[in-house]
Amino acid sequence: MRQIDHFIAGEFTAGTTGKRFEKRSPLDNTVITSIAEGGKAEVDAAVAAARNAMDGEWGRMPTAQRVDMLYAVADEITRRFDDFVQAEMEDTGQPAHVMEHVFIPRGAANFKVFADVIKNVPTETFQMDTPDGEGALNYGIRVPKGVIGVISPWNAPFLLMTWKVGPALACGNAVIVKPSEETPNTAALLGEVMNAVGVPKGVYNVVNGFGPQSAGEYITRHPGVDAITFTGETRTGTAIMKAAAEGTRDVSFEMGGKNAGIVFADCDFDAAVKGIFRSAFLNSGQVCLGTERVYVERPIFDRFVAALKEMAESVRFGRPRDAGADYGPLISKEHQQKVLSYYAKAVEEGATVVTGGGVPDMSAELAGGNWVQPTIWTGLPETAAVVREEIFGPCCHLRPFDSEAEVVSLANDTDYGLSTTIWTTNLARAHRMAARIDVGITWINSWFLRDLRTAFGGSKQSGIGREGGVHSLEFYTETRNVCIKL
Numbered sequence: 001m002r003q004i005d006h007f008i009a010g011e012f013t014a015g016t017t018g019k020r021f022e023k024r025s026p027l028d029n030t031v032i033t034s035i036a037e038g039g040k041a042e043v044d045a046a047v048a049a050a051r052n053a054m055d056g057e058w059g060r061m062p063t064a065q066r067v068d069m070l071y072a073v074a075d076e077i078t079r080r081f082d083d084f085v086q087a088e089m090e091d092t093g094q095p096a097h098v099m100e101h102v103f104i105p106r107g108a109a110n111f112k113v114f115a116d117v118i119k120n121v122p123t124e125t126f127q128m129d130t131p132d133g134e135g136a137l138n139y140g141i142r143v144p145k146g147v148i149g150v151i152s153p154w155n156a157p158f159l160l161m162t163w164k165v166g167p168a169l170a171c172g173n174a175v176i177v178k179p180s181e182e183t184p185n186t187a188a189l190l191g192e193v194m195n196a197v198g199v200p201k202g203v204y205n206v207v208n209g210f211g212p213q214s215a216g217e218y219i220t221r222h223p224g225v226d227a228i229t230f231t232g233e234t235r236t237g238t239a240i241m242k243a244a245a246e247g248t249r250d251v252s253f254e255m256g257g258k259n260a261g262i263v264f265a266d267c268d269f270d271a272a273v274k275g276i277f278r279s280a281f282l283n284s285g286q287v288c289l290g291t292e293r294v295y296v297e298r299p300i301f302d303r304f305v306a307a308l309k310e311m312a313e314s315v316r317f318g319r320p321r322d323a324g325a326d327y328g329p330l331i332s333k334e335h336q337q338k339v340l341s342y343y344a345k346a347v348e349e350g351a352t353v354v355t356g357g358g359v360p361d362m363s364a365e366l367a368g369g370n371w372v373q374p375t376i377w378t379g380l381p382e383t384a385a386v387v388r389e390e391i392f393g394p395c396c397h398l399r400p401f402d403s404e405a406e407v408v409s410l411a412n413d414t415d416y417g418l419s420t421t422i423w424t425t426n427l428a429r430a431h432r433m434a435a436r437i438d439v440g441i442t443w444i445n446s447w448f449l450r451d452l453r454t455a456f457g458g459s460k461q462s463g464i465g466r467e468g469g470v471h472s473l474e475f476y477t478e479t480r481n482v483c484i485k486l
């Protein structure tokens with residue numbers, strides 16, 4: 001069984017609580033990992049280590065040297081690529097190819113890109129007039145915020161954690177990471193990477209545990225933590241915001257979604273089917289940017305539903321490296337039960353179940369895993385819980401629409417506002433729609449195509465703030481203005 005400990009001041013430690021908890025494999029629910037559970041003492045130790053790092057070599061390190069170190073981190077992740085793929089696969093049960101092509105390469109990229117950003121992005125300068133005619137010069141300098149609490153979820157653990165750790169370190173901060181209790185592996189491996197490339201002790205710390213009254217809450221409440229960056233559910237964000245109010249600490253939140261896919265009759269049909277399929281079912285639907293509401297222009301509605309059904313019925317469930325398998329389980333029994341409860345609710349609410357709606361037949365070995373069928377519904381009103389609430393599973397509801405104005409208003413009728421994906425060959429319409437849909441990210445004829453220099457984040461209850469490129473610098477540094485009278 002894998003043993004996962006905290007990583008504090010450059011050392012792996014079980015801490016002092018004496019408590020450990022178990023992680024079960026999503027594939028069959030056998031216990032695969034024992035994880036140290038952190039308490040206040042571990043969070044105190046991690047904060048002290050991070051403060052020491054800021055006061056020491058790390059705090060004084062020239063940017064160029066820090067940038068080289070982040071490149072070395074990225075290279076070491078790439079060198080240990082197979083270990084990262086294996087570690088993340090064990091935690092999530094998702095197919096190897098998703099780790100190999102999306103999640104782990106993005107982890108390395110998250111360090112490289114922000115190393116480049118910090119090296120290349122200037123600060124502002126303003127010359128001003130003064131009554132004596134001599135003028136004054138203003139310029140900005142960026143300083144790190146200090147100690148950043150990073151609270152991350154289980155659905156793309158390494159990608160999402162490094163999406164915050166990369167820029168935080170590029171900006172010269174120290175971090176305390178609390179990975180999801182479901183997915184501790186890659187955060188621990190990253191500790192080994194930090195030591196291997198000589199990142200000073202205490203710059204990167206990991207405390208494992210849960211949220212409320214555990215490591216998560218203690219990090220967000222700790223007065224020695226200067227800012228908190230969080231990805232996860234909207235209601236967790238609410239709790240963290242309350243904790244951050246104490247000491248008026250800054251927050252950056254990436255939260256839930258109930259994202260709309262919009263398909264016009266003039267789209268490239270095959271590309272749209274594939275794109276919507278990916279957006280609804282990648283990672284077994286456990287993607288915040290995923291599409292759980294799909295609106296299809298009426299002339300192609302029936303054909304589109306039939307094509308999506310065929311794709312959904314062609315998935316092959318199995319272990320991450322099984323030959324021919326391309327579809328994994330949900331993260332936990334609890335999450336499986338939640339998703340299945342929505343499957344039951346859809347039927348109660350009067351949905352037509354186009355495909356799925358239950359648990360697939362699995363071999364005896366895997367029957368205990370968290371498997372659910374990709375599921376497609378039609379026929380529900382927009383008021384149905386299944387159409388309004390984030391399910392975070394492999395499912396979507398399809399509804400026909402007749403006009404651009406109608407579909408904009410359907411897409412916007414939600415408390416969330418993370419992303420949308422629009423499929424059309426009419427580019428004027430695509431641009432018009434992009435400006436009218438209340439989301440942080442609009443993809444046109446694509447989905448989850450990521451340029452890490454762009455602003456990423458959600459509107460409404462999907463988030464606070466933007467990260468990515470210079471936007472990450474805005475959160476992970478403070479700009480000080482220097483005014484010089486000439």
Ligand SMILES: NC(=O)c1ccc[n+]([C@@H]2O[C@H](COP(=O)([O-])OP(=O)(O)OC[C@H]3O[C@@H](n4cnc5c(N)ncnc54)[C@H](O)[C@@H]3O)[C@@H](O)[C@H]2O)c1
Nearest residue numbers: 152153154179180210211216217232233236254255256288
């Ligand atoms: N917008 C985005 O970029 C984005 C990306 C990925 C996932 N998500 C969202 O994440 C959710 C799925 O992830 P999850 O189930 O792990 O989310 P979650 O909110 O349950 O947990 C996220 C993290 O917060 C911690 N936590 C829970 N309660 C806490 C508290 N009171 N104080 C401090 N920490 C606490 C958890 O232990 C975990 O590490 C979905 O809602 C999904 O939409 C959003």
Ligand SMILES: O=C/C=C/C=C(\O)C(=O)O
Nearest residue numbers: 155156163287288289450
């Ligand atoms: O499941 C959510 C995926 C989020 C993706 C990002 O945060 C990203 O690509 O930076």
